[in-house]
Amino acid sequence: MYVAVKGGERAIDNAHRWLEDERRGDRKVTDLSVDQIKTQLSLSIAKVMAEGSLFDPELASLAIKQARGDLIEAIFLIRAYRTTLPRFGVGKPINTDKMIAKRRISATFKDIPGGQLLGPTFDYTHRLLDFKLLADGSIDEFEPGKDTEQMFQHVTQFLNNEGIIETEETSSSEADSPDLTRQPLEIPANRALRLQALTRSDEGFLLGMAYSTQRGFGRNHPFVGELRIGLISVEFEIPELGFNIEIAEIEISECETVNQFLGSKIHPPKFTRGYGFVFGQSERKAISMALVDRALRWKELGEVSDGAPAQDEEFVLYHGDNIQATGFVEHIKLPHYVDFQAELELIRKIRKTAFEAKKDE
Amino acid sequence: MEQILKAKAIDKKFGSVYACDNLSIELYTGEVVGIVGESGSGKSTLLNCLSGSLVPDGGNITYLDRDNNWLDLLSLPEPRKRNLLRTEWAFVHQNPRDGLRMAVSAGGNIGERLMAIGYRNYSQIRAEATEWIEKVEIDAIRLDDKPSIFSGGMQQRLQIAKNLITKPRLIFMDEPTGGLDVSVQARLLDLIRSLVRELGLSVIIVTHDLAVARFMANRLIVMKNGKIVETGLTDQVLDDPQHSYTQLLVSSILKV
Amino acid sequence: MSNSEEDFNFAYLDEQTKRMIRRALIKAICIPGYQVPFASREMPMPYGWGTGGVQVTAACLQETDVLKVIDQGSDDTTNAVSIRKFFERVAGVKTTENTGKASVIQTRHRIPEQVLSEDQILVYQVPIPEPLRFLEPRETETRVMHALEEYGLMHVKLYEDISINGEISTAYAYPVKVNDRYIMDPSPTPKFDNPKMNFCPAIQLFGAGREQRIYAVPPYTKVISLDFEDYPFEASRAEKTCEICGATNTYLDEVVIDDKGTRMFSCSDSDYCNSRKS
Secondary structure, three states: OOOOOOOHHHHHHHHHHHHHHHHHOOOOOOOOOHHHHHHHOHHHHHHHHHHHOOOOHHHHHHHHHHOOOOHHHHHHHHHHHHHOOOOOOOOOOOOHHHOEEEEEEOOOOOOOOOOOEOOOOOOOOOOOOOHHHHHOOOOOOOOOOHHHHOOOOOHHHHHHHOOOEOOOOOOOOHHHOOOOOOOOOOOOOOHHHHHHHHHOOOHHHHHHHHHHHHOOOOOOOEEEEEEEEEEEEEEEEEOOOOEEEEEEEEEEEEEEEEEEEEOOOOOOOEEEEEEEEEEOOOHHHHHHHHHHHHHHOOOOOOOOOOOOHHHOHHHHHHHOOHHHHHHHHHHHHOOOHHHHHHHHHHHHHHHHHHHHHHHHO | OOEEEEEEEEEEEEOOEEEEEEEEEEEEOOOEEEEEOOOOOOHHHHHHHHOOOOOOOEEEEEEEOOOOOEEEHHHOOHHHHHHHHHOOEEEEOOOHHHHOOOOOOHHHHHHHHHHHOOOOOHHHHHHHHHHHHHHOOOOHHHOOOOHHHOOHHHHHHHHHHHHHOOOOOEEEEEOOOOOOOHHHHHHHHHHHHHHHHHHOOEEEEEEOOHHHHHHHOOEEEEEEOOEEEEEEEHHHHHHOOOOHHHHHHHHHHHHO | OOOOHHHOEOOEOOHHHHHHHHHHHHHHHHOOOOOEEOOOOOOOOOOOOOHHHHHHHHHHOOOOOEEEEEEOOEOOOHHHHHHHHHHHHHOOOEEOOOHHHOOEEEEEOOOOOOOOOOOOEEEEEOOOOOOOOOOOOOHHHHHHHHHOOOOHHHHHHHHHHHHHHOOOOOOEOOOEEEOOOEEEOOOOOEHHHHHHHOOOOOEEEEEEOOOOEEEEEOOOOOEEEOOEOOEOOOOOOOOOOOOOOOOOOOOEEEEEOOOOOOEEEEEOOHHHHHHHHO
16 A cells, blocks of 8 residues: 655654654763863864854854764854854954964964974874873863963064065955855955855865875975964944944964975065965865965976876866755765656656567677 | 968977977978988977967968858867867877767767767767767777777777767878887778878878888978978978988988 | 754754855846755755755745745645754744645645746755755766857767657656756656746745755746757656546656556646645
């Protein structure tokens, strides 16, 4: 007996209730608070804010909780929420020279004015499981030294003073900095648009792309000129007031690479640059972004492309967005039976013709 | 004979290097002009400028179309340019992969230009594709095979059929026998030469191989470092080279 | 969505965004079949699940509208239910399963069997708006091909179909030419539905969210399926009768009803089937 495929609505409701139940998990264990996530999973939050393109640790924590720790799902929640927010205006360009850095290192000079500041990094930890954490071990508070209260000049600025690295041009108007979230991505994109796309690209995708350039697919010989992580203020001009006010202080990671030089017999050689900028403490992504940015710049720097994936603007920009990617990849689990039916009919018809032709032989 | 293509004072720089330095050439109807020189001499760059795949930094190029109008190619609107490329012009690449769709059958490749100009009858397209695949000496039974399983020589012949089916007037060739064995080369050159004569084509052929140049070209242009160092009738240039560079080229080939 | 409904604007999107989408829609109507880039927003359902259609619907909806949502022809498939509930919640509009009573119909993969009228809008969800995409992967190149009407490659695909299979083996998302100009992807509807697009009295709007494109077919516009003179287009269907309503001219779903693989056929358009039964 055929039963029409009814009851979709009830099935969905039940699925949602089951999902909620699984999210909460064993009721004997205390419910995870948003505050706990916010204060103890800050690197997850950084990823959700960066790829969700919304700086709000509280909402990012909520999203992580709601998504059961699936960060792409959490990013998705943030993106969908972001859609509903009206845009009041455009902030003033932030100046990372004014950053209060908690980490700031350079790989190009042994020492730099202000010193190398390691900050809270995994870099020199031994990756050994710390079983003390299983037993709720309490951790001593750490008081950072005075080093962390100053502002530093950028390392690349020293090279720039010597004229030995290309000068970064500030975009002259707002039109040079289109908003990726308000305008469709159109190729060719200028650098401002590319950087926006990269900063909200999937970390894993960017990491793979960056890695491919190091392994020879569009090699560009990078050095980390400087990597800095810290707080900077965001200012906004209120037209009625006529001056800037600080609306937020945000944590960001910034990476500037110094790359292969460029020049000819007539034009003296200069180092070129790659740039990475990400919300929160996320240096893996900042470095990857700088490498990919540099790889994508081949045309404006007058280089010849190797045809490597990381040099292909359309490829990188169209495929780095994990929300677009996950939706489309996963949509093939939706019903497609109408299309499949059409294919069934066709293949049966073609097979029939082929069998008949064979019989005639 | 009248002219079909005129290029004046073509400049093209890559970085600070001139690949084409103030070059002027003319091509007459039914004439085969060979551009020879070593790699890096700028001969392929010149060909790409003439055929519209590169935009020169300076100079001008004009072409006499089927309706006897001189067209200024550098200011020609893109639609007209593309239309020329699939009707009156053809380009044979050194690597057949650049000129063929490797995932499309031989017949589909040959028929593409017909479909592009509006042919909508399958049987007719197929009949013409069959005629042309035979003309380039490939067995018609291979019509539905993909070029990826063809030999290099067959791929090159397929590329020629694909280009000639719309009966172009002007054909650009970039080292058309470049990657092939000597015996395959000879057979292919023979085929190209007879088709060129049969169809009365005007041809610009770029080659580093003086034997190919002698076999194909009526007239030769010798290039070095982005400049034309010598030009004249093929036999005259090869048998009595005037410029020291041409003398060097000719003597080096004779030693082989 | 744990927030209360009051937190959202009518039909979810803010008015600025709706205006932006409407501008794209007007442009699309003016150039039938042309893909207009638009700044697609993230919606609370995943890309590939109808975000383009949802945004177009959101931009079209007014409080007096009556909305119908179908997926695979049916009002009761999970994704159709999910989208219908979304609009009930964020727009509070009336919804219906009755094709004739709807003023806006959002669809995935089908065109209703009942002939649409002048006061209806049909919104298609589109996964890949570019009909040339699988022949030429680059957007920069396909846009030029459209601009210059360089469509030879599309026929090469059909030529290949015939050479290999003896007929044009495209069963759905069958390419069409709109108003004698643009080649358009009708979205993955079975080719059985293609003739319904031709001179359709309703407005047909197409939204591709992830690909950020909107296109449209205005009412009473010529929509022709591509073919060869000697291999004409055929709107094929299963040569069977609906076992529920007895229809012989509708698109049918094939359902496996037991472990022995017994099949039964019934209308894919559930509302049409129900209306004939009663």
